[in-house]
Amino acid sequence: MKQNKSALNEVASLLATDINMGKFLPGTWLKQIELAERYACSRNDVRRALDQLVIERLVQHVPNRGYHVYRLDEKQRNNISEIRAILESAVAKDIIENITAAEFSALEACAQLFDNHVYHGSVLQLFEANIKFHHALLKPCSNKDLIELIFDIRSRVPSAAIGQWKSHARILKSSAEHFAIVEAIRLKDAALLEARIKEHILQVEDRQGSGV
Template identity: 45%
Template sequence: MNRLKRQTTSSAMTDHVMEMILHDIQTGTLTPGAWLKQIDLERRYSCGRPEVRRALDRLAQKRLVVHVPNRGYHVYQPDGRQAREVAEIRILLETGVAGHIVANARPADIETLAGLSANFDRLLQIGTTLELYEANLAFHHQLLSLCGNLELVNLVADIRQRTSSAPVQQWTTRDRVEQSSREHAQMIDALVSKDEAQLTEVIARHIRQSSP
Protein backbone atom coordinates (compact mmCIF):
# COMPACT_ATOMS: atom_id res chain seq x y z
CA MET A 1 0.00 0.00 0.00
CA ASN A 2 2.82 2.42 0.90
CA ARG A 3 4.59 1.61 -2.36
CA LEU A 4 1.42 2.33 -4.34
CA LYS A 5 0.98 5.60 -2.46
CA ARG A 6 4.54 6.65 -3.29
CA GLN A 7 4.01 5.80 -6.95
CA THR A 8 0.80 7.84 -7.03
CA THR A 9 2.52 10.80 -5.37
CA SER A 10 5.44 10.60 -7.80
CA SER A 11 3.09 10.47 -10.79
CA ALA A 12 1.19 13.52 -9.52
CA MET A 13 4.46 15.42 -9.09
CA THR A 14 5.55 14.47 -12.61
CA ASP A 15 2.25 15.78 -14.00
CA HIS A 16 2.72 19.00 -12.03
CA VAL A 17 6.27 19.51 -13.31
CA MET A 18 5.14 18.81 -16.87
CA GLU A 19 2.39 21.43 -16.63
CA MET A 20 4.81 23.97 -15.17
CA ILE A 21 7.31 23.43 -18.00
CA LEU A 22 4.47 23.66 -20.52
CA HIS A 23 3.29 26.91 -18.96
CA ASP A 24 6.78 28.39 -19.14
CA ILE A 25 7.11 27.39 -22.81
CA GLN A 26 3.73 28.89 -23.66
CA THR A 27 4.51 32.15 -21.91
CA GLY A 28 7.94 32.44 -23.52
CA THR A 29 9.88 32.03 -20.29
CA LEU A 30 11.49 28.98 -21.91
CA THR A 31 12.13 30.11 -25.47
CA PRO A 32 12.27 27.97 -28.65
CA GLY A 33 15.64 26.26 -28.89
CA ALA A 34 16.55 26.87 -25.23
CA TRP A 35 18.44 24.01 -23.57
CA LEU A 36 16.80 22.60 -20.46
CA LYS A 37 19.32 21.71 -17.75
CA GLN A 38 17.75 19.21 -15.41
CA ILE A 39 19.44 20.62 -12.33
CA ASP A 40 18.04 24.07 -13.15
CA LEU A 41 14.56 22.62 -13.55
CA GLU A 42 14.85 20.79 -10.21
CA ARG A 43 15.56 24.08 -8.49
CA ARG A 44 12.98 26.04 -10.46
CA TYR A 45 10.11 23.65 -9.72
CA SER A 46 11.31 22.37 -6.31
CA CYS A 47 11.29 18.73 -7.33
CA GLY A 48 13.61 15.75 -7.79
CA ARG A 49 15.61 14.51 -10.78
CA PRO A 50 13.30 11.52 -11.51
CA GLU A 51 10.21 13.78 -11.80
CA VAL A 52 12.04 16.20 -14.09
CA ARG A 53 13.31 13.39 -16.32
CA ARG A 54 9.89 11.76 -16.63
CA ALA A 55 8.25 15.13 -17.34
CA LEU A 56 10.79 15.88 -20.08
CA ASP A 57 10.32 12.44 -21.60
CA ARG A 58 6.55 12.95 -21.75
CA LEU A 59 6.96 16.40 -23.29
CA ALA A 60 9.39 14.97 -25.84
CA GLN A 61 6.72 12.43 -26.84
CA LYS A 62 4.36 15.37 -27.43
CA ARG A 63 7.04 17.22 -29.45
CA LEU A 64 7.15 20.09 -26.99
CA VAL A 65 10.81 19.46 -26.34
CA VAL A 66 13.50 17.58 -28.26
CA HIS A 67 15.80 14.97 -26.74
CA VAL A 68 19.32 14.97 -28.19
CA PRO A 69 21.28 11.87 -27.10
CA ASN A 70 24.34 12.67 -24.99
CA ARG A 71 23.40 16.36 -24.89
CA GLY A 72 20.05 16.70 -23.18
CA TYR A 73 16.73 18.39 -23.96
CA HIS A 74 15.83 21.66 -25.61
CA VAL A 75 12.57 23.44 -26.34
CA TYR A 76 11.26 22.61 -29.80
CA GLN A 77 12.10 25.22 -32.44
CA PRO A 78 9.51 25.19 -35.24
CA ASP A 79 10.47 24.94 -38.90
CA GLY A 80 7.90 26.89 -40.92
CA ARG A 81 8.84 25.40 -44.28
CA GLN A 82 8.60 21.85 -43.02
CA ALA A 83 5.26 22.54 -41.33
CA ARG A 84 3.80 23.95 -44.55
CA GLU A 85 5.00 21.03 -46.66
CA VAL A 86 3.73 18.44 -44.18
CA ALA A 87 0.35 20.21 -44.14
CA GLU A 88 0.11 19.96 -47.93
CA ILE A 89 0.96 16.25 -47.83
CA ARG A 90 -1.73 15.71 -45.21
CA ILE A 91 -4.26 17.59 -47.32
CA LEU A 92 -3.54 15.37 -50.34
CA LEU A 93 -3.97 12.21 -48.29
CA GLU A 94 -6.89 13.20 -46.08
CA THR A 95 -9.01 14.89 -48.74
CA GLY A 96 -8.23 12.03 -51.09
CA VAL A 97 -10.28 9.66 -48.92
CA ALA A 98 -13.09 12.11 -48.11
CA GLY A 99 -15.44 10.18 -50.36
CA HIS A 100 -14.74 6.93 -48.50
CA ILE A 101 -15.28 8.66 -45.16
CA VAL A 102 -18.65 10.00 -46.28
CA ALA A 103 -19.70 6.63 -47.70
CA ASN A 104 -18.63 4.66 -44.61
CA ALA A 105 -19.97 6.99 -41.90
CA ARG A 106 -22.87 5.36 -40.06
CA PRO A 107 -25.14 7.11 -37.56
CA ALA A 108 -23.20 5.53 -34.68
CA ASP A 109 -19.91 6.84 -36.13
CA ILE A 110 -21.34 10.33 -36.47
CA GLU A 111 -22.59 10.17 -32.89
CA THR A 112 -19.09 9.19 -31.72
CA LEU A 113 -17.58 12.12 -33.62
CA ALA A 114 -20.18 14.46 -32.13
CA GLY A 115 -19.15 13.31 -28.66
CA LEU A 116 -15.48 13.91 -29.40
CA SER A 117 -16.32 17.34 -30.80
CA ALA A 118 -18.33 18.16 -27.67
CA ASN A 119 -15.38 17.11 -25.51
CA PHE A 120 -13.11 19.45 -27.48
CA ASP A 121 -15.59 22.29 -26.91
CA ARG A 122 -15.72 21.50 -23.18
CA LEU A 123 -11.94 21.54 -22.89
CA LEU A 124 -11.86 24.80 -24.83
CA GLN A 125 -13.47 26.34 -21.76
CA ILE A 126 -11.88 24.45 -18.87
CA GLY A 127 -9.05 22.25 -20.14
CA THR A 128 -5.30 22.62 -20.45
CA THR A 129 -3.65 23.16 -23.82
CA LEU A 130 -2.32 19.62 -23.70
CA GLU A 131 -5.78 18.19 -23.05
CA LEU A 132 -7.23 20.27 -25.88
CA TYR A 133 -4.53 19.08 -28.25
CA GLU A 134 -5.14 15.42 -27.38
CA ALA A 135 -8.91 15.88 -27.79
CA ASN A 136 -8.27 17.31 -31.26
CA LEU A 137 -6.10 14.33 -32.16
CA ALA A 138 -8.81 11.92 -30.97
CA PHE A 139 -11.42 13.62 -33.18
CA HIS A 140 -9.24 13.50 -36.28
CA HIS A 141 -8.12 9.92 -35.72
CA GLN A 142 -11.75 8.82 -35.45
CA LEU A 143 -12.72 10.79 -38.56
CA LEU A 144 -9.86 9.47 -40.69
CA SER A 145 -10.38 5.89 -39.52
CA LEU A 146 -13.74 5.95 -41.32
CA CYS A 147 -11.86 5.79 -44.63
CA GLY A 148 -11.37 2.07 -43.98
CA ASN A 149 -7.64 2.12 -44.78
CA LEU A 150 -5.62 1.49 -41.62
CA GLU A 151 -2.30 1.91 -43.43
CA LEU A 152 -3.30 5.41 -44.54
CA VAL A 153 -4.37 6.29 -40.99
CA ASN A 154 -0.98 5.13 -39.69
CA LEU A 155 0.84 6.93 -42.50
CA VAL A 156 -0.82 10.25 -41.64
CA ALA A 157 0.10 9.73 -37.98
CA ASP A 158 3.72 9.11 -38.99
CA ILE A 159 3.79 12.16 -41.26
CA ARG A 160 2.50 14.38 -38.45
CA GLN A 161 5.58 13.38 -36.46
CA ARG A 162 7.88 14.91 -39.07
CA THR A 163 7.00 18.34 -37.78
CA SER A 164 5.89 19.68 -34.46
CA SER A 165 2.48 18.55 -33.33
CA ALA A 166 3.04 20.30 -30.05
CA PRO A 167 0.09 22.10 -28.46
CA VAL A 168 1.92 25.43 -28.45
CA GLN A 169 2.33 25.16 -32.24
CA GLN A 170 -1.10 23.71 -33.00
CA TRP A 171 -3.02 27.00 -33.03
CA THR A 172 -1.69 30.49 -33.58
CA THR A 173 -4.45 32.37 -31.74
CA ARG A 174 -7.46 31.79 -29.49
CA ASP A 175 -9.68 32.70 -32.44
CA ARG A 176 -8.09 29.90 -34.45
CA VAL A 177 -8.85 27.36 -31.72
CA GLU A 178 -12.49 28.46 -31.76
CA GLN A 179 -12.54 28.26 -35.55
CA SER A 180 -11.19 24.70 -35.31
CA SER A 181 -14.14 23.88 -33.07
CA ARG A 182 -16.56 25.25 -35.66
CA GLU A 183 -14.82 23.26 -38.38
CA HIS A 184 -15.27 20.05 -36.39
CA ALA A 185 -19.00 20.75 -36.43
CA GLN A 186 -18.90 21.50 -40.17
CA MET A 187 -17.20 18.16 -40.86
CA ILE A 188 -19.93 16.38 -38.94
CA ASP A 189 -22.59 18.31 -40.87
CA ALA A 190 -20.95 17.20 -44.12
CA LEU A 191 -21.16 13.57 -43.02
CA VAL A 192 -24.80 13.93 -42.04
CA SER A 193 -25.66 15.44 -45.43
CA LYS A 194 -23.22 13.11 -47.24
CA ASP A 195 -21.57 16.11 -48.87
CA GLU A 196 -18.11 15.01 -50.04
CA ALA A 197 -17.24 18.42 -51.51
CA GLN A 198 -18.00 20.20 -48.25
CA LEU A 199 -15.97 17.71 -46.22
CA THR A 200 -13.03 18.07 -48.61
CA GLU A 201 -13.10 21.87 -48.39
CA VAL A 202 -13.34 21.97 -44.60
CA ILE A 203 -10.54 19.42 -44.10
CA ALA A 204 -8.18 21.42 -46.33
CA ARG A 205 -9.04 24.70 -44.59
CA HIS A 206 -8.71 23.07 -41.19
CA ILE A 207 -5.23 21.69 -41.86
CA ARG A 208 -4.00 24.95 -43.42
CA GLN A 209 -5.60 26.95 -40.58
CA SER A 210 -6.92 29.40 -43.15
CA SER A 211 -9.95 31.63 -42.87
CA PRO A 212 -13.36 30.52 -44.22
Protein backbone atom coordinates (compact mmCIF):
# COMPACT_ATOMS: atom_id res chain seq x y z
CA MET A 1 0.00 0.00 0.00
CA LYS A 2 2.82 2.43 0.79
CA GLN A 3 4.38 1.83 -2.62
CA ASN A 4 1.06 2.50 -4.40
CA LYS A 5 0.49 5.66 -2.37
CA SER A 6 4.03 6.80 -3.16
CA ALA A 7 3.49 6.20 -6.88
CA LEU A 8 0.20 8.11 -6.73
CA ASN A 9 1.82 11.09 -5.01
CA GLU A 10 4.73 11.12 -7.46
CA VAL A 11 2.58 10.95 -10.59
CA ALA A 12 0.12 13.54 -9.25
CA SER A 13 3.01 15.84 -8.36
CA LEU A 14 4.65 15.47 -11.78
CA LEU A 15 1.38 16.10 -13.61
CA ALA A 16 0.51 19.08 -11.38
CA THR A 17 3.94 20.57 -12.07
CA ASP A 18 3.52 20.13 -15.81
CA ILE A 19 0.10 21.80 -15.67
CA ASN A 20 1.43 24.71 -13.62
CA MET A 21 4.36 25.08 -16.01
CA GLY A 22 1.99 25.38 -18.95
CA LYS A 23 2.95 22.09 -20.61
CA PHE A 24 -0.74 21.17 -20.54
CA LEU A 25 -2.84 24.27 -21.16
CA PRO A 26 -6.34 24.86 -19.72
CA GLY A 27 -8.88 22.77 -21.61
CA THR A 28 -6.31 20.21 -22.82
CA TRP A 29 -7.66 16.64 -22.76
CA LEU A 30 -5.35 14.32 -20.83
CA LYS A 31 -4.92 10.89 -22.43
CA GLN A 32 -4.11 8.23 -19.87
CA ILE A 33 -2.00 6.10 -22.24
CA GLU A 34 0.20 9.08 -23.13
CA LEU A 35 0.54 10.12 -19.48
CA ALA A 36 1.53 6.57 -18.48
CA GLU A 37 4.30 6.68 -21.10
CA ARG A 38 5.36 10.20 -20.09
CA TYR A 39 5.70 9.35 -16.40
CA ALA A 40 6.75 5.70 -16.84
CA CYS A 41 3.95 4.36 -14.68
CA SER A 42 0.82 2.23 -14.97
CA ARG A 43 -2.50 3.52 -16.29
CA ASN A 44 -3.97 2.75 -12.88
CA ASP A 45 -1.46 5.13 -11.28
CA VAL A 46 -2.39 7.77 -13.86
CA ARG A 47 -6.10 7.32 -13.23
CA ARG A 48 -5.67 7.66 -9.46
CA ALA A 49 -3.43 10.72 -9.93
CA LEU A 50 -6.03 12.33 -12.19
CA ASP A 51 -8.74 11.68 -9.62
CA GLN A 52 -6.54 13.30 -6.97
CA LEU A 53 -6.05 16.38 -9.15
CA VAL A 54 -9.80 16.56 -9.72
CA ILE A 55 -10.15 16.98 -5.95
CA GLU A 56 -7.50 19.71 -6.07
CA ARG A 57 -9.33 21.41 -8.98
CA LEU A 58 -6.44 21.27 -11.40
CA VAL A 59 -8.23 18.68 -13.54
CA GLN A 60 -11.89 18.23 -14.44
CA HIS A 61 -13.55 14.87 -15.14
CA VAL A 62 -16.27 14.70 -17.78
CA PRO A 63 -18.23 11.41 -17.58
CA ASN A 64 -17.89 9.23 -20.69
CA ARG A 65 -15.28 11.60 -22.14
CA GLY A 66 -12.30 11.70 -19.84
CA TYR A 67 -10.17 14.29 -18.04
CA HIS A 68 -9.03 17.73 -19.09
CA VAL A 69 -7.05 20.54 -17.49
CA TYR A 70 -9.42 22.72 -15.50
CA ARG A 71 -10.30 25.98 -17.22
CA LEU A 72 -11.10 28.90 -14.93
CA ASP A 73 -12.97 31.90 -16.23
CA GLU A 74 -11.77 35.41 -15.40
CA LYS A 75 -14.24 35.81 -12.53
CA GLN A 76 -13.02 32.60 -10.87
CA ARG A 77 -9.40 33.67 -11.27
CA ASN A 78 -10.17 37.05 -9.72
CA ASN A 79 -12.04 35.40 -6.85
CA ILE A 80 -9.10 33.11 -6.08
CA SER A 81 -6.66 36.04 -6.26
CA GLU A 82 -8.82 37.95 -3.78
CA ILE A 83 -8.84 34.97 -1.40
CA ARG A 84 -5.05 34.71 -1.69
CA ALA A 85 -4.66 38.42 -1.03
CA ILE A 86 -6.78 38.19 2.13
CA LEU A 87 -4.94 35.16 3.50
CA GLU A 88 -1.38 36.12 2.57
CA SER A 89 -1.66 39.74 3.70
CA ALA A 90 -3.15 38.53 6.99
CA VAL A 91 0.17 36.90 7.95
CA ALA A 92 2.20 40.11 7.51
CA LYS A 93 2.52 40.69 11.25
CA ASP A 94 3.42 37.05 11.82
CA ILE A 95 6.19 37.26 9.21
CA ILE A 96 7.74 40.35 10.79
CA GLU A 97 7.55 38.95 14.32
CA ASN A 98 9.11 35.59 13.47
CA ILE A 99 11.51 36.06 10.58
CA THR A 100 15.13 35.29 11.45
CA ALA A 101 18.18 37.01 10.04
CA ALA A 102 18.94 33.92 7.96
CA GLU A 103 15.39 33.79 6.60
CA PHE A 104 15.50 37.49 5.74
CA SER A 105 18.78 37.01 3.88
CA ALA A 106 17.28 34.07 2.00
CA LEU A 107 14.27 36.17 1.01
CA GLU A 108 16.52 38.97 -0.22
CA ALA A 109 18.47 36.43 -2.26
CA CYS A 110 15.23 35.13 -3.81
CA ALA A 111 14.20 38.66 -4.80
CA GLN A 112 17.61 39.24 -6.35
CA LEU A 113 17.51 35.91 -8.17
CA PHE A 114 14.17 36.78 -9.77
CA ASP A 115 15.52 40.21 -10.76
CA ASN A 116 18.61 38.63 -12.32
CA HIS A 117 16.43 36.33 -14.41
CA VAL A 118 14.41 39.33 -15.64
CA TYR A 119 17.45 40.36 -17.67
CA HIS A 120 19.46 37.17 -18.09
CA GLY A 121 17.12 34.21 -17.59
CA SER A 122 14.38 32.25 -19.29
CA VAL A 123 10.66 32.38 -18.56
CA LEU A 124 11.00 29.01 -16.85
CA GLN A 125 13.73 30.38 -14.57
CA LEU A 126 11.52 33.37 -13.76
CA PHE A 127 8.64 31.06 -12.87
CA GLU A 128 10.80 28.93 -10.57
CA ALA A 129 12.41 31.98 -8.94
CA ASN A 130 8.98 33.47 -8.29
CA ILE A 131 7.81 30.31 -6.54
CA LYS A 132 10.98 30.31 -4.40
CA PHE A 133 10.35 33.93 -3.39
CA HIS A 134 6.83 33.21 -2.19
CA HIS A 135 7.92 30.12 -0.28
CA ALA A 136 10.69 32.15 1.39
CA LEU A 137 8.23 34.96 2.19
CA LEU A 138 5.82 32.67 4.00
CA LYS A 139 8.38 30.38 5.64
CA PRO A 140 8.64 32.42 8.90
CA CYS A 141 4.89 32.14 9.58
CA SER A 142 4.03 30.23 12.72
CA ASN A 143 0.67 28.97 11.43
CA LYS A 144 1.83 26.18 9.13
CA ASP A 145 -1.72 24.99 8.47
CA LEU A 146 -2.59 28.40 7.09
CA ILE A 147 0.48 28.36 4.84
CA GLU A 148 -0.48 24.94 3.54
CA LEU A 149 -3.94 26.30 2.76
CA ILE A 150 -2.46 29.32 0.95
CA PHE A 151 -0.36 27.15 -1.35
CA ASP A 152 -3.28 24.78 -1.90
CA ILE A 153 -5.40 27.72 -3.07
CA ARG A 154 -2.51 29.03 -5.17
CA SER A 155 -2.24 25.64 -6.91
CA ARG A 156 -5.88 25.88 -8.05
CA VAL A 157 -4.86 28.45 -10.66
CA PRO A 158 -2.38 26.91 -13.12
CA SER A 159 0.35 29.50 -13.43
CA ALA A 160 1.37 28.58 -16.99
CA ALA A 161 4.91 29.96 -16.94
CA ILE A 162 4.70 31.46 -20.41
CA GLY A 163 1.47 33.33 -19.70
CA GLN A 164 1.90 34.26 -16.06
CA TRP A 165 3.05 37.79 -16.93
CA LYS A 166 1.28 39.75 -19.66
CA SER A 167 4.31 41.79 -20.67
CA HIS A 168 7.94 42.49 -19.88
CA ALA A 169 6.75 45.61 -18.07
CA ARG A 170 4.64 43.38 -15.77
CA ILE A 171 7.71 41.23 -15.05
CA LEU A 172 9.72 44.33 -14.15
CA LYS A 173 6.92 45.51 -11.85
CA SER A 174 6.72 42.10 -10.17
CA SER A 175 10.43 42.30 -9.44
CA ALA A 176 10.05 45.80 -8.01
CA GLU A 177 7.18 44.56 -5.85
CA HIS A 178 9.38 41.74 -4.49
CA PHE A 179 11.96 44.28 -3.36
CA ALA A 180 9.21 46.50 -1.91
CA ILE A 181 7.95 43.55 0.14
CA VAL A 182 11.48 42.87 1.39
CA GLU A 183 11.90 46.54 2.33
CA ALA A 184 8.64 46.52 4.32
CA ILE A 185 9.97 43.58 6.32
CA ARG A 186 13.28 45.36 6.85
CA LEU A 187 11.35 48.33 8.24
CA LYS A 188 9.28 45.98 10.42
CA ASP A 189 6.16 47.75 9.17
CA ALA A 190 3.31 45.20 9.24
CA ALA A 191 0.72 47.56 7.74
CA LEU A 192 3.02 48.42 4.85
CA LEU A 193 3.86 44.78 4.26
CA GLU A 194 0.18 43.87 4.25
CA ALA A 195 -0.55 46.54 1.63
CA ARG A 196 2.37 45.54 -0.57
CA ILE A 197 1.44 41.84 -0.51
CA LYS A 198 -2.13 42.71 -1.55
CA GLU A 199 -0.90 44.94 -4.37
CA HIS A 200 1.47 42.25 -5.60
CA ILE A 201 -1.16 39.50 -5.69
CA LEU A 202 -4.07 41.50 -7.07
CA GLN A 203 -2.15 43.37 -9.78
CA VAL A 204 -4.90 45.96 -9.72
CA GLU A 205 -3.52 48.00 -12.59
CA ASP A 206 -3.82 45.21 -15.16
CA ARG A 207 -6.06 42.79 -13.24
CA GLN A 208 -4.70 39.64 -14.84
CA GLY A 209 -6.47 37.77 -12.09
CA SER A 210 -3.90 35.07 -11.43
CA GLY A 211 -1.63 36.96 -9.08
CA VAL A 212 2.09 36.22 -9.01
